[in-house]
Amino acid sequence: MLFILGLVVGAALLGLVLWLQRKEIAVRWYEWLVGALGFMMLVWTVNDYFGSTAEHNETAAHIFLWLLGTPAIILLGLAVFLPWLRLSRSAKAAAGKGDVKSH
Amino acid sequence: MSKYHSTLSRREFLKALGLGGAGIGAAALGASALPVLNKPVHDLDEIVSSSLAIPNRPSYVKEVEKPTIEVDWTLMNRFDYSNVMWAAGLQKALGSTQFDLVTKAQQGNRILRLKQNKPGYTLRDDAFVNAYYRATSTYLPPTTSSTPDDLGVPRYEGTPEENARMIRAFLRFHGAAEVGFVELDTDTTEKLVYAYDTGSGAAQGPKITIADVDQPSETKNERILPKKARWVIIYTIRMADEFMRRAPTPLVVAPTNLRYDLKSIIQGELQSFLRGLGYMGLGEASSANALGSKVGWAIMAGLGEHSRAMHLITPNYGLRQGLFAVITDLPLAPGKPVDFGVMRFCRVCKKCSDICPAKAINGETEPSWQNNGDYQQTGIKSWHRIEPRCLTYIREAGYSQGCILCFAVCPLSKGKRETIYQDLIRRTIATTPTFDRAIRKMDDFLSYGQRSDPETFWDLDLPPFGWE
Numbered sequence: 246m247l248f249i250l251g252l253v254v255g256a257a258l259l260g261l262v263l264w265l266q267r268k269e270i271a272v273r274w275y276e277w278l279v280g281a282l283g284f285m286m287l288v289w290t291v292n293d294y295f296g297s298t299a300e301h302n303e304t305a306a307h308i309f310l311w312l313l314g315t316p317a318i319i320l321l322g323l324a325v326f327l328p329w330l331r332l333s334r335s336a337k338a339a340a341g342k343g344d345v346k347s348h
Numbered sequence: 349m350s351k352y353h354s355t356l357s358r359r360e361f362l363k364a365l366g367l368g369g370a371g372i373g374a375a376a377l378g379a380s381a382l383p384v385l386n387k388p389v390h391d392l393d394e395i396v397s398s399s400l401a402i403p404n405r406p407s408y409v410k411e412v413e414k415p416t417i418e419v420d421w422t423l424m425n426r427f428d429y430s431n432v433m434w435a436a437g438l439q440k441a442l443g444s445t446q447f448d449l450v451t452k453a454q455q456g457n458r459i460l461r462l463k464q465n466k467p468g469y470t471l472r473d474d475a476f477v478n479a480y481y482r483a484t485s486t487y488l489p490p491t492t493s494s495t496p497d498d499l500g501v502p503r504y505e506g507t508p509e510e511n512a513r514m515i516r517a518f519l520r521f522h523g524a525a526e527v528g529f530v531e532l533d534t535d536t537t538e539k540l541v542y543a544y545d546t547g548s549g550a551a552q553g554p555k556i557t558i559a560d561v562d563q564p565s566e567t568k569n570e571r572i573l574p575k576k577a578r579w580v581i582i583y584t585i586r587m588a589d590e591f592m593r594r595a596p597t598p599l600v601v602a603p604t605n606l607r608y609d610l611k612s613i614i615q616g617e618l619q620s621f622l623r624g625l626g627y628m629g630l631g632e633a634s635s636a637n638a639l640g641s642k643v644g645w646a647i648m649a650g651l652g653e654h655s656r657a658m659h660l661i662t663p664n665y666g667l668r669q670g671l672f673a674v675i676t677d678l679p680l681a682p683g684k685p686v687d688f689g690v691m692r693f694c695r696v697c698k699k700c701s702d703i704c705p706a707k708a709i710n711g712e713t714e715p716s717w718q719n720n721g722d723y724q725q726t727g728i729k730s731w732h733r734i735e736p737r738c739l740t741y742i743r744e745a746g747y748s749q750g751c752i753l754c755f756a757v758c759p760l761s762k763g764k765r766e767t768i769y770q771d772l773i774r775r776t777i778a779t780t781p782t783f784d785r786a787i788r789k790m791d792d793f794l795s796y797g798q799r800s801d802p803e804t805f806w807d808l809d810l811p812p813f814g815w816e
Contacts, residue, residue: 289768296766300816301593304795309769 283320424727468597468802503626528649588814666761
């Protein structure tokens with residue numbers, strides 16, 4: 246299970262890095278860190294949700310879903326939002342400079 | 349017999365070389381990734397050098413010189429089994445009149461609940477619980493297997509370490525979950541051998557005499573244990589998780605009965621194996637408990653720690669197992685006691701005590717040397733249960749044994765360990781006692797130990813023996 250998960254994560258990470266390079270998107274180190282934390286919490290959420298369900302602990306499964314899943318989604322969202330925010334700001338700034346030059 | 353031929357699989361070989369990547373191709377071939385029991389076993393060497401022979405102990409379990417429960421061996425005397433609650437202890441504690449009333453209530457309430465058809469107490473539940481069958485368990489080994497003398501060959505010889513691996517592999521193949529070894533010492537562990545063995549019903553059983561003789565023997569009133577039989581083989585048999593969730597209905601008795609059924613077979617197999625190797629295997633002469641204090645030996649062997657519920661907690665299965673023993677003259681490398689934070693955690697948690705419907709489990713924070721009566725061993729600093737309350741509750745519910753709510757609610761006895769959370773709390777309890785109170789609260793918050801509808805048991809798709 247962990248072996249297959251490792252393969253999938255490795256392939257996805259490689260795809261992400263190649264995509265970012267092609268699009269020339271720079272990601273800061275702390276954004277990688279936030280993304281990694283979010284991903285680990287997501288794995289934990291999925292594992293403990295299905296694990297608790299398999300153990301017939303439905304209440305625990307739902308608590309894990311909310312307790313671990315919410316911060317996982319927030320962290321993953323931040324990991325996407327922060328580079329997007331930076332890119333859109335720099336794009337606006339570049340557009341602003343273009344307007345000044347045209348005057 | 350000091351060297352074994354290699355039984356390293358291709359997968360293990362690649363793993364050892366750190367060539368995990370090459371394992372991708374090997375995994376595709378499939379066959380090399382099968383566990384040892386799915387492969388043909390060629391000889392005893394292969395079993396002894398297999399993973400079956402290695403203690404399956406998590407990394408956070410630390411070996412220690414002294415057990416985490418304080419023991420004053422000088423205060424301890426060999427125990428008369430007839431004093432325990434399950435023998436004559438309840439009658440002695442309650443007196444004849446009260447005991448008779450409890451016995452009448454037991455049968456009356458059983459019939460009453462059957463007529464009420466209450467879930468968990470219905471006729472099919474009752475029939476299920478009482479559907480047990482046991483082989484004869486004897487002190488002296490069965491004589492069905494050949495001895496080396498019969499075959500005209502020398503007896504098996506191995507180092508104590510090799511012998512321990514061999515016995516562990518043998519027992520785990522035959523169904524034991526955990527296996528440990530204790531060397532009997534006159535001033536300490538030998539005191540855990542009962543002075544009087546299990547008798548018939550409430551009667552006092554045969555005296556166990558430890559004597560400097562060559563061979564064991566037994567009469568109606570006495571069992572002779574040769575002094576040269578110095579090693580105790582202590583092993584556990586699991587109890588199915590799903591029944592715990594249906595405590596305290598009589599259904600919970602089923603895994604208890606099953607472990608005794610299995611023990612009656614496994615013990616005979618082990619005794620026959622030892623006989624076949626040329627050694628003595630002296631077993632429990634009862635379909636239930638006999639010979640000595642199994643919890644004490646299991647603690648000394650390092651199978652687990654003592655707990656507030658006065659049972660053994662093992663790292664892998666918590667309270668969910670039965671303990672059994674055989675004494676032998678085959679030299680065995682003894683284990684050491686272990687510490688994985690149980691005694692510290694029990695001080696804080698108290699969940700078993702809080703939940704006990706009979707208020708039989710001691711709720712004091714600190715354990716005490718003071719026992720509650722003749723039914724308990726002296727010389728151990730424990731949370732001594734008020735056992736007449738426990739057994740009276742069970743009997744008045746209509747059954748001879750059962751309840752097991754303490755097993756069901758213990759935070760260390762939960763689940764099939766499929767969640768990261770369950771591993772995390774065990775590691776935390778073993779290393780960081782600061783979080784013990786938070787772990788208890790979290791256990792309540794997650795509703796662990798929540799009871800299931802007894803009727804749903806009949807619709808479950810259970811694995812063999814209910815062992816997940």
